[in-house]
Amino acid sequence: MTTVYNFNAGPSALPKQVLERAQAELTNFNGTGMSVMELSHRSKEYEAVHQGAIDLLKELYNIPDQYKVLFLQGGASLQFSMIPLQFLKEGKIGNYILTGSWSEKALKEAKLLGETAIAATTKEGQYKTIPDASHLQFNENDAYVHLTSNNTIYGTQWSSFPDITHAPLIADMSSDILSRPINIEQFGLIYAGAQKNLGPSGVTVAIVREDLLDTNVDQVPTVLRYKTHADANSLYHTPPTFSIYMLQQVLTWVKEQGGVEAIQALNEEKAKLIYDAIDESNGFYKGHAEKDARSLMNITFNLPTEEDNKKFLAKAKELGFIGLNGHRSVGGCRASTYNAVPIEACLALRDLMDSYRKHN
Known part of the structure; x- marks a missing residue:
């Protein structure tokens, strides 16, 4: 599978x-x-x-x-x-x-x-x-x-x-x-x-x-x-x-898992992986939220153009990433990293973002 x-x-x-x-x-x-x-x-x-x-x-x-x-x-x-x-x-x-x-x-x-x-x-x-x-x-x-x-x-x-x-x-x-x-x-x-x-x-x-x-x-x-x-x-x-x-x-x-405190620590680790991919991209990925207001649950970002967003999302879907489209009212990209999303999924997304940026 x-x-x-x-x-x-x-x-x-x-x-x-x-x-x-x-x-x-x-x-x-x-x-x-x-x-x-x-x-x-x-x-x-x-x-x-x-x-x-x-x-x-x-x-x-x-x-x-x-x-x-x-x-x-x-x-x-x-x-x-x-x-x-x-x-x-x-x-x-x-x-x-x-x-x-x-x-x-x-x-x-x-x-x-x-x-x-x-x-x-x-x-x-x-x-x-x-x-x-x-x-x-x-x-x-x-x-x-x-x-x-x-x-x-x-x-x-x-x-x-x-x-x-x-x-x-x-x-x-x-x-x-x-x-x-x-x-x-x-x-x-x-x-x-x-x-x-x-x-x-x-x-x-x-x-x-x-x-x-x-x-x-x-x-x-x-x-x-x-x-x-x-x-x-x-x-x-x-x-x-x-x-x-x-x-x-x-x-x-x-x-x-160790209760809510353990869940929080894991959520912070998961979100950091993806926010780091955004922050270290020299502007290729641009987060929507101001840094001091960033969510640990929903990470929203855009690529340089809407056409770039579409190409990135198409590539992600091809590789098995589901649900990365932004909300229909705002577009762009969104990774929802709720409690049950494993860290392996966030690592894979981080790697995809890094690889896609280097090749585009």
């Missing part, structure tokens, strides 16, 4: 060990004679998987007792609506920090439901950087402050988060959750689609501080309330059982 280097932005690479375990258990999970996909979500066999995933995430991320871990559906995009539905009461403001397309989309949904503000934006600079925390504009009646921790399209990432005390800080961490340690207590709510670092598509993880669960709850449709899912341990209705099973397997793999 041809070697494939998977740099897809999402759905993205899964650890080979996880796929092999899932394959081995696919038709007979835990001696049940059935696939985990066939089990009742009320069965003790599935409930062990479900609770195991919650417990592992709490352990790996040191999540305090006053936070609930929820498994939701609708992708991270549904959270763009659920958040203002629950928290954007009359007289309050949803305050958004814009660093890319996904934060723009979150703001767009909030505008449909209440008053909003922009705490800062880097759009005029083509989203090449992250705002200085000292320049953020707040309001005394902010319901929350929302940011996107990592920007998949533009390749920027918050290296540290602003300390916000006047309102809950809410973060969309879809593309860098579990890639590095964070202080959960800085946030009122964290949410992330699973399909980049946590598992396959189909489940969204939310980590919610308990005191926020009752906010404005009577005016929110039942299935869109965080409290509904918190009270039912994310079993209010049928959850995406196979996606949660795979999530548990990925969390087990993270623990086996």
